[in-house]
Amino acid sequence: MLRYIQIHLYFLLPPIVLLGFLYRPLFGRRDVLKILWLSFMATIYTTPWDNFILSQMGWTYPPGSIIGRIWLIPIEEHLFFILQPILLILLHELFTHHRLLPFDLPNSLTIRTEAVIDPKEGRKDVDLKEGSEDVDLMGGRDKAVLKTEATVQTLARRPVASLVWILCMIVGAALVIEAHGLEMKIWGLELALKLGLGMRAFYMGWILLWISPVIGWLTYLGARVTKEGWWAWGIGSAWLVWVDTTGLGADRVTRRIAIRNGAWRISPETSLGLHVWQSLPLEWVNRRAIGVQVDAYMLRGLIEAEKTLRKGSKSFEVAKLAFGREMRIGLVAIYSWCRVTDNLIDDLVPANGTTHTQAKRDTLDRIRTHLIASYDKYPAQSYLDPTMDSISDMTSSTKSAFHLFSNLIPRLVPIRPFLELCQGYETDMQFPSHPIKLGDLQEDNLVNHLPIKTTDDLLRYADDVAGSIASAICFLAWSTLTTSSNPVHSHRPVRNYPSPGGAERGNRAWIVDKSREMGRALQLVNIARDIAKDATISRLYVPLASFPSASAVLDILYPASAKPVLSYKPYSIPLLDRADTLRKESEVAMEHLPRTARGGARAMASSYFEIAEQIRRRHGEVDEQGVKVSSWRRAWAAARAFWK
Numbered sequence: 001m002l003r004y005i006q007i008h009l010y011f012l013l014p015p016i017v018l019l020g021f022l023y024r025p026l027f028g029r030r031d032v033l034k035i036l037w038l039s040f041m042a043t044i045y046t047t048p049w050d051n052f053i054l055s056q057m058g059w060t061y062p063p064g065s066i067i068g069r070i071w072l073i074p075i076e077e078h079l080f081f082i083l084q085p086i087l088l089i090l091l092h093e094l095f096t097h098h099r100l101l102p103f104d105l106p107n108s109l110t111i112r113t114e115a116v117i118d119p120k121e122g123r124k125d126v127d128l129k130e131g132s133e134d135v136d137l138m139g140g141r142d143k144a145v146l147k148t149e150a151t152v153q154t155l156a157r158r159p160v161a162s163l164v165w166i167l168c169m170i171v172g173a174a175l176v177i178e179a180h181g182l183e184m185k186i187w188g189l190e191l192a193l194k195l196g197l198g199m200r201a202f203y204m205g206w207i208l209l210w211i212s213p214v215i216g217w218l219t220y221l222g223a224r225v226t227k228e229g230w231w232a233w234g235i236g237s238a239w240l241v242w243v244d245t246t247g248l249g250a251d252r253v254t255r256r257i258a259i260r261n262g263a264w265r266i267s268p269e270t271s272l273g274l275h276v277w278q279s280l281p282l283e284w285v286n287r288r289a290i291g292v293q294v295d296a297y298m299l300r301g302l303i304e305a306e307k308t309l310r311k312g313s314k315s316f317e318v319a320k321l322a323f324g325r326e327m328r329i330g331l332v333a334i335y336s337w338c339r340v341t342d343n344l345i346d347d348l349v350p351a352n353g354t355t356h357t358q359a360k361r362d363t364l365d366r367i368r369t370h371l372i373a374s375y376d377k378y379p380a381q382s383y384l385d386p387t388m389d390s391i392s393d394m395t396s397s398t399k400s401a402f403h404l405f406s407n408l409i410p411r412l413v414p415i416r417p418f419l420e421l422c423q424g425y426e427t428d429m430q431f432p433s434h435p436i437k438l439g440d441l442q443e444d445n446l447v448n449h450l451p452i453k454t455t456d457d458l459l460r461y462a463d464d465v466a467g468s469i470a471s472a473i474c475f476l477a478w479s480t481l482t483t484s485s486n487p488v489h490s491h492r493p494v495r496n497y498p499s500p501g502g503a504e505r506g507n508r509a510w511i512v513d514k515s516r517e518m519g520r521a522l523q524l525v526n527i528a529r530d531i532a533k534d535a536t537i538s539r540l541y542v543p544l545a546s547f548p549s550a551s552a553v554l555d556i557l558y559p560a561s562a563k564p565v566l567s568y569k570p571y572s573i574p575l576l577d578r579a580d581t582l583r584k585e586s587e588v589a590m591e592h593l594p595r596t597a598r599g600g601a602r603a604m605a606s607s608y609f610e611i612a613e614q615i616r617r618r619h620g621e622v623d624e625q626g627v628k629v630s631s632w633r634r635a636w637a638a639a640r641a642f643w644k
């Protein structure tokens with residue numbers, strides 16, 4: 001006979017330890033709170049009920065199967081109130097981890113896009129939502145009216161669905177009345193079922209009466225089980241059903257467990273005697289079985305941002321999974337803003353009468369104005385939207401990236417990294433806007449066309465475009481994962497480089513510095529990978545000073561005319577060597593980030609450094625396609641770093 005404690009030792013603790021190990025790098029205070037809350041609720045809600053059932057001999061524990069009791073309840077049962085929430089929370093985290101949002105969006109979020117012709121500005125895509133309030137975003141001009149739905153109730157109340165549980169409660173009450181032989185009339189309604197079940201209605205009645213109010217109330221509040229939630233619940237419950245009811249297989253006589261083995265025993269006199277699976281009573285199945293208004297455009301921005309990420313960056317796509325949800329949402333918002341702003345400038349088609357450079361400068365100025373306004377006027381959406389609209393080539397998808405960014409990020413990350421990124425765009429704008437023809441570029445006018453002249457120029461550029469993002473990641477981690485600087489619930493933007501005083505301040509400044517080194521390192525890898533590709537559009541990030549002669553520069557820009565055949569090794573390998581040094585110097589700082597951000601930061605860097613490995617395997621030779629590293633290889637590198 002297995003004792004009750006052995007059930008925990010053999011069947012609950014091992015999966016908890018295994019799942020806990022897998023989830024360890026991301027296991028944070030939110031999970032601790034969830035476990036404490038659920039165990040506490042399970043204990044205070046179930047203890048009186050369990051005591052009552054035991055007092056009525058609803059189920060019993062054979063002598064010797066338990067360690068001891070608190071009042072009537074075995075100590076092991078109390079442990080179960082704690083262990084089961086832990087198991088289910090871990091399973092739930094594991095199954096839902098890949099989701100950016102923990103809930104399904106209501107169908108009503110499908111926002112229709114319709115083209116409206118504005119006589120002055122031509123075609124505009126606007127989002128229309130049926131049955132919603134009209135907002136005139138065009139300042140009363142002509143008839144282009146954008147219909148918006150400002151907010152979405154993420155957990156919309158479900159009174160009708162909760163009626164099912166109210167019904168269950170009534171059935172439960174009727175069975176209890178039947179079991180105890182009570183006679184009850186409410187508003188003249190006879191509640192007794194008179195099924196002749198007598199005491200056999202006891203267990204089912206009390207189980208229904210115990211579980212229905214909880215599920216009914218949660219359902220009323222809007223709880224909906226997602227597909228992943230069903231999986232977590234299904235597997236967790238199936239495991240417990242198996243533990244409760246099934247033999248371990250081969251050795252049927254000695255190793256049968258739980259109910260059939262006598263660790264506990266449901267009294268036949270108090271149950272219906274219907275079995276759904278082997279010896280599992282119907283009642284047991286029952287036994288194992290919370291809304292906010294969110295800006296609809298932000299939710300939509302998140303969906304779009306995820307798509308942008310999937311299309312735009314393999315490294316971010318792999319690495320994002322290594323961060324917990326709080327950080328991941330911020331990362332996705334930052335990434336999509338960076339990608340969208342970069343594309344707006346790079347893919348710009350200038351209007352008649354303006355040069356490419358003028359148009360790009362104009363777009364960058366507007367992006368900057370919008371960025372500064374996002375912080376200065378936060379959360380003044382009405383001011384921001386016209387600024388955003390004034391940027392050319394905006395689509396509803398790019399707008400949602402701006403909207404998401406300006407609603408979320410100012411509260412989490414200071415403005416400085418994004419201004420630096422704009423500085424990086426400005427450097428890019430100094431490159432020729434069109435690939436220059438061979439004859440137009442002479443050895444003596446190279447310096448006029450190529451802004452990266454010295455190693456310092458290169459490092460400054462890398463710092464602007466990637467060091468900035470690395471520092472933003474640090475701030476995101478502090479804002480979302482620590483209490484000392486958690487402005488998530490404040491409605492003010494983060495002031496520049498805020499940090500608590502004293503030693504912590506110095507420590508944070510040091511971490512930011514080191515993270516910038518890591519960002520620079522990754523950018524150097526990126527530049528080494530893309531030397532040939534970038535050269536096709538006359539972008540040369542390898543410093544001019546590192547070329548032996550001006551003609552060597554022309555060879556890179558026009559490889560077809562290079563003689564003898566061009567080798568990229570003299571340029572790519574030094575970049576990778578410098579990247580390695582920067583990486584080594586900064587890696588130690590990662591271990592000083594908030595604990596649940598470390599795995600993600602390591603995974604991000606390691607998966608990107610797989611590109612460097614691949615270039616080295618090719619002895620530094622790259623081509624116009626860059627260097628391909630399979631997603632599997634990257635995922636493997638990320639996984640090793642994550643669980644390091």
Ligand SMILES: CC(C)=CCC/C(C)=C/CC/C(C)=C/CC/C(C)=C/COP(=O)(O)OP(=O)(O)O
Binds near residue numbers: 601
């Ligand atoms: C060292 C400390 C304390 C923290 C490190 C913090 C981290 C993880 C910094 C990394 C910052 C980062 C992600 C920089 C950008 C790197 C880069 C060159 C990305 C290129 O991205 P894309 O060009 O979009 O993607 P692909 O190259 O995958 O296509």
